[in-house]
Amino acid sequence: MDRRTVLRAGAGAGAGLAAGLWAVPARAATAAARKDRDWAALKRLLGGRLYFPGDPRFAPLNLPANHLYSHRVPAAIACPRSHEDVLATVEWAGRNAIGVVPRSGGHSYAGYSTSDGGLLVHLGGMRDVTVKGTTLTAGAGARLLDVHAALKGTDLLLPGGYCPDIGVGGLVLGGGIGPATRSHGLTCDSLTATTVVTGDAYTAHCHENSNPELFWACRGGAGSNFGINTSFTFGLHRVPKATAWYDLSWEWKNAARALKGLAELIADPRYRRNLTCRFGLRTAGGRRVYAQGLFFGPEQTLRKLTALLRPRTSVTGTAGIQDCMHRFYETAPGDPYLAGSIVAGADLGASVADGLVDALGSWKPASPASRATVSFFAMGGADTALRPADTAYVHRDATFIVDLAAYWSDTDPSRVADAGRHRLQGLYRGLSKDLGTDAYQNFPDPGLKDWQTAYYGKNYARLQTVKKTVDPGGLFRYPQGITPA
Numbered sequence: 108m109d110r111r112t113v114l115r116a117g118a119g120a121g122a123g124l125a126a127g128l129w130a131v132p133a134r135a136a137t138a139a140a141r142k143d144r145d146w147a148a149l150k151r152l153l154g155g156r157l158y159f160p161g162d163p164r165f166a167p168l169n170l171p172a173n174h175l176y177s178h179r180v181p182a183a184i185a186c187p188r189s190h191e192d193v194l195a196t197v198e199w200a201g202r203n204a205i206g207v208v209p210r211s212g213g214h215s216y217a218g219y220s221t222s223d224g225g226l227l228v229h230l231g232g233m234r235d236v237t238v239k240g241t242t243l244t245a246g247a248g249a250r251l252l253d254v255h256a257a258l259k260g261t262d263l264l265l266p267g268g269y270c271p272d273i274g275v276g277g278l279v280l281g282g283g284i285g286p287a288t289r290s291h292g293l294t295c296d297s298l299t300a301t302t303v304v305t306g307d308a309y310t311a312h313c314h315e316n317s318n319p320e321l322f323w324a325c326r327g328g329a330g331s332n333f334g335i336n337t338s339f340t341f342g343l344h345r346v347p348k349a350t351a352w353y354d355l356s357w358e359w360k361n362a363a364r365a366l367k368g369l370a371e372l373i374a375d376p377r378y379r380r381n382l383t384c385r386f387g388l389r390t391a392g393g394r395r396v397y398a399q400g401l402f403f404g405p406e407q408t409l410r411k412l413t414a415l416l417r418p419r420t421s422v423t424g425t426a427g428i429q430d431c432m433h434r435f436y437e438t439a440p441g442d443p444y445l446a447g448s449i450v451a452g453a454d455l456g457a458s459v460a461d462g463l464v465d466a467l468g469s470w471k472p473a474s475p476a477s478r479a480t481v482s483f484f485a486m487g488g489a490d491t492a493l494r495p496a497d498t499a500y501v502h503r504d505a506t507f508i509v510d511l512a513a514y515w516s517d518t519d520p521s522r523v524a525d526a527g528r529h530r531l532q533g534l535y536r537g538l539s540k541d542l543g544t545d546a547y548q549n550f551p552d553p554g555l556k557d558w559q560t561a562y563y564g565k566n567y568a569r570l571q572t573v574k575k576t577v578d579p580g581g582l583f584r585y586p587q588g589i590t591p592a
Contacts, residue, residue, distance in 0.1 A: 144203040152195040156186040168229050174517055175443035176218030181227040188232040190337040198308040200226055207582055209335045211248050211274025216446045217551040219331055219585045241343045249275045255433055263343040264428045266291045271436045279339060280330040281549030282500040286435050289383045289488030290403055295326035295500055297341045305334035306578025324573040327500025329548045332589045333577050346428040351406040355418040357396040362464045365396050368416045370455035373485040380488045387482035388467045399435055445528055446512040447535050448550035450502045451542040459541045466534050473526040476516035484508040501564040508547050511535055551587055558587050
């Protein structure tokens with residue numbers, strides 16, 4: 108039975124770096140989806156926690172972190188508070204032939220945690236986090252800030268990301284990179300178990316010895332593909348010693364030299380596991396060159412290393428691991444933006460650094476709020492301990508991941524967004540010629556050509572087989588979603 112209606116996502120300035128996907132008009136899609144479905148039954152199942160357009164709670168629940176996709180309007184928003192609620196919701200959606208989009212943090216770069224005319228399942232009522240010994244269990248809607256609160260004052264680490272409001276679910280399902288990736292691996296590498304309500308309304312308890320193929324897929328296969336993960340269990344890392352941290356910046360005239368020096372430092376095999384780094388260029392508030400990270404060693408040694416880079420400003424210190432992770436948290440601004448990524452398997456060459464500095468140096472803001480960022484996330488440490496086929500996350504030979512983004516404000520006219528998109532496309536084309544077209548699935552670009560290979564490589568066929576097993580009818584679908592084999 109054909110139970111689903113596919114709605115193409117992305118519109119106007121949200122067309123991605125390479126091509127556009129035009130959305131069904133939100134009002135028409137929502138009206139069509141509302142018709143001839145037993146919404147009263149779902150509302151009873153959820154104890155009234157089902158909201159429709161016009162309800163005072165609907166708009167704030169619907170607003171995504173990337174305001175570029177705030178025009179999308181689901182037929183309704185379901186707010187489950189338990190695994191049983193999620194199971195009942197998925198069963199109802201299957202009977203009533205409506206697509207489901209789960210949301211934990213709502214931070215999808217490409218708006219894949221939003222819906223036009225489908226059922227948005229908002230998991231914010233399931234944010235519980237418990238810690239027992241070195242095991243952490245997080246609910247479907249838990250955010251990184253919830254994890255930090257549960258671990259505060261301890262020497263325990265879950266390698267997470269940089270944004271405190273991001274959903275743990277979205278982070279881990281796509282891989283999960285952050286300040287401790289090179290030292291302790293990706294977030295998905297610490298996942299030991301997860302419970303999933305699959306597309307065919309089955310409760311799958313997943314670990315190495317139970318539903319092993321689905322467990323494999325949940326470590327890098329990206330969210331919204333196989334069902335709704337209602338809980339995640341992680342093995343924590345104990346970091347008993349104080350950790351050194353650093354925050355560096357350079358004048359723009361020294362940007363190319365700084366990038367080359369940083370690339371050489373992170374490529375040094377002596378520091379692949381004890382030095383973590385995110386570095387890059389920003390045009391906001393005056394052009395900025397920066398580097399931040401952790402060093403699992405003496406602060407004195409760290410200072411010697413950073414001095415070789417000759418930064419304009421250099422701030423270092425030592426702290427417990429939780430304070431170190433919290434130090435580099437950055438809250439998403441909420442502005443509309445376009446983004447893309449490149450997973451590089453080679454070191455950053457001098458010519459690439461020079462070209463990048465020239466491109467960002469000539470970036471003309473189209474409005475006071477418009478800006479661009481290029482961030483490099485150093486890889487090549489503990490993230491290489493597993494083989495590409497060991498988890499769905501395939502990029503085990505990466506040296507760094509590049510994140511490209513252009514921002515503007517909600518009130519800027521469309522020409523500002525168009526200018527940002529045009530410049531970003533050019534920047535991506537230039538970098539991809541030297542660094543390749545592999546991409547990070549947690550930084551999706553809706554216009555990426557051959558995204559199946561770019562995100563998943565040779566693992567895509569196996570992911571398709573998992574999809575066919577757990578969601579054969581395609582209850583969970585989006586433009587770059589995995590299709591059944």
